[in-house]
Amino acid sequence: MFSTVKDDMSIESTLISKERKNAKFPVEELTNVWDGGKEETELRRKIVKLFEDDPVLKSPPICTMTREERFTKATRKSAYIYRNLIPNNGLHPGSREFEHFSRAMPIENNLLVHMIAFIPCIKSFGSQEQVAKWLPLALNLNIIGAYAQTELGHGSFLRGIETEATFDKKTQEFVINCPKVSSMKWWPGDMGLNANHALVMANLIIDGKEYGMHAFIVQIRDLSTHMPLPGVTVGDIGSKMGFEAIDNGFLYMKNVRIPRENLLNKNSEVKPDGTYVKKASDRLMYGSMVNLRVNLPKSQAIDVLAKACTIAIRYSAVRRQGLLNPGGAEVAVLDYTLQQHKLIPQLATVYATKFAGEGIIKKHQAFLQNMAKGNISDLAEIHALSASFKASVSEQCTEGVEVCRRACGGHGYSQASGLPFLLCKITPSCTYEGENTVLYLQTARYLVKCASKQAADLPESIAFLVQPIQDMKGSITSLDNLIICFKNSAALCVQGVSKKVNEMSNKGLAMHEVWNKSSVQLVKSAKMYVMQYIIGAFVSFVTEVKCSEPIKEILQDLCCLYGLHYINTHSGEFLKLGVLSAHHCTLAEETEIQLLEKLRPNAVGIVDAFDFTDSSMESCLGAYDGNVYERLFDMAKLSPLNKEKVHQESYRHLRPFLLEGRDILEGVKSKN
Numbered sequence: 001m002f003s004t005v006k007d008d009m010s011i012e013s014t015l016i017s018k019e020r021k022n023a024k025f026p027v028e029e030l031t032n033v034w035d036g037g038k039e040e041t042e043l044r045r046k047i048v049k050l051f052e053d054d055p056v057l058k059s060p061p062i063c064t065m066t067r068e069e070r071f072t073k074a075t076r077k078s079a080y081i082y083r084n085l086i087p088n089n090g091l092h093p094g095s096r097e098f099e100h101f102s103r104a105m106p107i108e109n110n111l112l113v114h115m116i117a118f119i120p121c122i123k124s125f126g127s128q129e130q131v132a133k134w135l136p137l138a139l140n141l142n143i144i145g146a147y148a149q150t151e152l153g154h155g156s157f158l159r160g161i162e163t164e165a166t167f168d169k170k171t172q173e174f175v176i177n178c179p180k181v182s183s184m185k186w187w188p189g190d191m192g193l194n195a196n197h198a199l200v201m202a203n204l205i206i207d208g209k210e211y212g213m214h215a216f217i218v219q220i221r222d223l224s225t226h227m228p229l230p231g232v233t234v235g236d237i238g239s240k241m242g243f244e245a246i247d248n249g250f251l252y253m254k255n256v257r258i259p260r261e262n263l264l265n266k267n268s269e270v271k272p273d274g275t276y277v278k279k280a281s282d283r284l285m286y287g288s289m290v291n292l293r294v295n296l297p298k299s300q301a302i303d304v305l306a307k308a309c310t311i312a313i314r315y316s317a318v319r320r321q322g323l324l325n326p327g328g329a330e331v332a333v334l335d336y337t338l339q340q341h342k343l344i345p346q347l348a349t350v351y352a353t354k355f356a357g358e359g360i361i362k363k364h365q366a367f368l369q370n371m372a373k374g375n376i377s378d379l380a381e382i383h384a385l386s387a388s389f390k391a392s393v394s395e396q397c398t399e400g401v402e403v404c405r406r407a408c409g410g411h412g413y414s415q416a417s418g419l420p421f422l423l424c425k426i427t428p429s430c431t432y433e434g435e436n437t438v439l440y441l442q443t444a445r446y447l448v449k450c451a452s453k454q455a456a457d458l459p460e461s462i463a464f465l466v467q468p469i470q471d472m473k474g475s476i477t478s479l480d481n482l483i484i485c486f487k488n489s490a491a492l493c494v495q496g497v498s499k500k501v502n503e504m505s506n507k508g509l510a511m512h513e514v515w516n517k518s519s520v521q522l523v524k525s526a527k528m529y530v531m532q533y534i535i536g537a538f539v540s541f542v543t544e545v546k547c548s549e550p551i552k553e554i555l556q557d558l559c560c561l562y563g564l565h566y567i568n569t570h571s572g573e574f575l576k577l578g579v580l581s582a583h584h585c586t587l588a589e590e591t592e593i594q595l596l597e598k599l600r601p602n603a604v605g606i607v608d609a610f611d612f613t614d615s616s617m618e619s620c621l622g623a624y625d626g627n628v629y630e631r632l633f634d635m636a637k638l639s640p641l642n643k644e645k646v647h648q649e650s651y652r653h654l655r656p657f658l659l660e661g662r663d664i665l666e667g668v669k670s671k672n
């Protein structure tokens, strides 16, 4: 319907090719560093290719589809991936290949909560017999489960959850009830339409006594008809800001009976006579959340910001607007220092959070190994670290994606850029898996407790909080000094708020009031604590990584930029704490600007090194060839509103005025 408009060789393609020629480092080697080695890059590419070449996984661009189509396609693809593609290619969970899986998944998919929450919960909370019964069924999609914890009335405060599981000794069943409308489960992913089971978190009641939140497997739909079972009201909660392909659901249960064996009973059990047996700490009930907070940031936030950076930096390298030299040619917007100041720190955030996250995953794996031997002494530390890490990463990456989107001007507002999709995908990461403020407060609670202890009684990674402040020797811009600066700031923040808490409680104020009145500073200390962790982990990575000099230099520059950018955007905090002087702050700002200039020629190379395929981004602005304008036009042509040359409804409603206009104009014409 539309004619083709094409340039033989667009100026934009030429510009991006030039950028690549100017890069001062081997891009492929940086890709290997990013992936964790050459072999990992090869493996990832193999998996991505396997998925992208599969005809079943092809579909129209998401911005041309309705929610219904997006949900339907995502379900079809997900079912195919988990039941055919993965098993047929030996990509079983836990394998090395599986690690690269999130990069290979189609841009929209579902059943992920079943895979990342329902299945792990069976493993964490189920006895050996329960795992043997439920796990194979779940892995084969014979049963599909949601993680049903949040209710209409309560998400953060889990002790307030109202759904009840009352033990009926006579029938040896639990009776599940949502006593009020506010007790209805609300939000769980995959639950509205796809799930036939749910891992329901409910308050256990035996003989009228409450035992707190426990995990129950509840069948919610018939396995042959997929109809809701008696007593179950289930459905989709409706349209959201994003996640269109996912059926976040509601679930109302009235007198739904499940066998006694459906209480996942690795950590606590109800005997046939109603005796409650506690086998492990109540805290382990929260283990599923720690697991997700450790493992989700990479795929749900860091990779999302990496994609946004790829789009915004490639586009900024080809988008020419205005002049730098009077009388000269128009420049790429990436040549403006202010554009660099928006985008290049986002690249630094991607690297910092990725390598820090890998450190937390290792710590968590060590914790799980100890837990298997009955030792959970590190639980409080890993909870505090993972809670603030999830909060900080989701916050930094969400802010970063919005910076990237706005940095693309008007085209960043178009769905065709891919950026609104990324923003809507990443925004809820600040809420799910624990609302960020609530998580920071959890970390602060731990830090304040630590502040009253001796260094020898604290984990190694926390002891600095109570040790003397270290002196910085030399320039603030050295990586060693950045670590000292952030450690000192975290220690002073925590000590300061702990002092305030103690003083207020010594004056007789109740602890809950003290806590509420100190909460602004508590959150600040948790943020500073996790920042010192991220910077420390990034510096260690950069120091230890084996790579060529040019790559090392880029990583060092990104690391320094990450720390300095944070200092420059929060300089008031550092000055107030007395950790930095005005002179330090001026130097930090000047050095950041120098680093931007130094990194600028490598910016396109650095995003190329993330190695996202065009189809994994669905972005007209971020495609490898830089052909942004032709792609935007091609995408506009696919808009469902352009199906007919004349849109019937637009014509119908406007026609009377158009005819009036025609008559007036023709009258004017004939008078002339």
Ligand SMILES: CC/C=C\C/C=C\C/C=C\C/C=C/C(=O)SCCNC(=O)CCNC(=O)[C@H](O)C(C)(C)COP(=O)(O)OP(=O)(O)OC[C@H]1O[C@@H](n2cnc3c(N)ncnc32)[C@H](O)[C@@H]1OP(=O)(O)O
Residues within 6 Å of the ligand: 107, 108, 109, 110, 112, 113, 117, 147, 149, 150, 155, 156, 157, 158, 159, 189, 246, 283, 286, 287, 289, 290, 296, 300, 379, 380, 383, 431, 432, 433, 434, 435, 438, 442, 445, 446
């Ligand atoms: C294409 C891509 C497609 C899609 C999908 C992508 C991604 C997936 C998307 C979504 C999945 C989302 C899932 C969810 O959101 S599931 C729901 C998550 N909900 C939460 O995280 C709730 C947050 N609330 C809590 O964690 C707690 O209730 C809270 C700790 C805030 C309660 O505070 P309270 O003061 O009431 O604490 P207590 O319950 O009394 O406990 C105090 C005690 O326990 C310690 N604690 C708390 N949490 C943990 C934990 N997780 N691990 C270990 N220990 C914990 C806490 O420190 C206290 O200890 P102490 O100081 O020693 O008393």
Ligand SMILES: Cc1cc2nc3c(=O)[nH]c(=O)nc-3n(C[C@H](O)[C@H](O)[C@H](O)COP(=O)(O)OP(=O)(O)OC[C@H]3O[C@@H](n4cnc5c(N)ncnc54)[C@H](O)[C@@H]3O)c2cc1C
Residues within 6 Å of the ligand: 113, 147, 148, 149, 150, 153, 154, 155, 156, 157, 186, 187, 188, 189, 243, 248, 428, 431, 432, 433, 434, 435, 436, 437, 438, 441
């Ligand atoms: C896309 C998406 C997917 C989800 N998937 C699932 C799922 O699969 N399964 C599931 O069970 N749940 C899921 N959830 C629910 C999610 O876990 C909750 O929304 C989340 O835990 C926050 O709880 P809330 O909604 O009750 O927020 P609230 O706690 O009501 O937060 C509202 C405000 O109150 C503040 N606040 C709350 N408590 C405190 C406090 N103690 N101190 C200071 N401020 C406080 C918060 O900071 C926030 O500003 C999902 C949510 C989303 C958006």
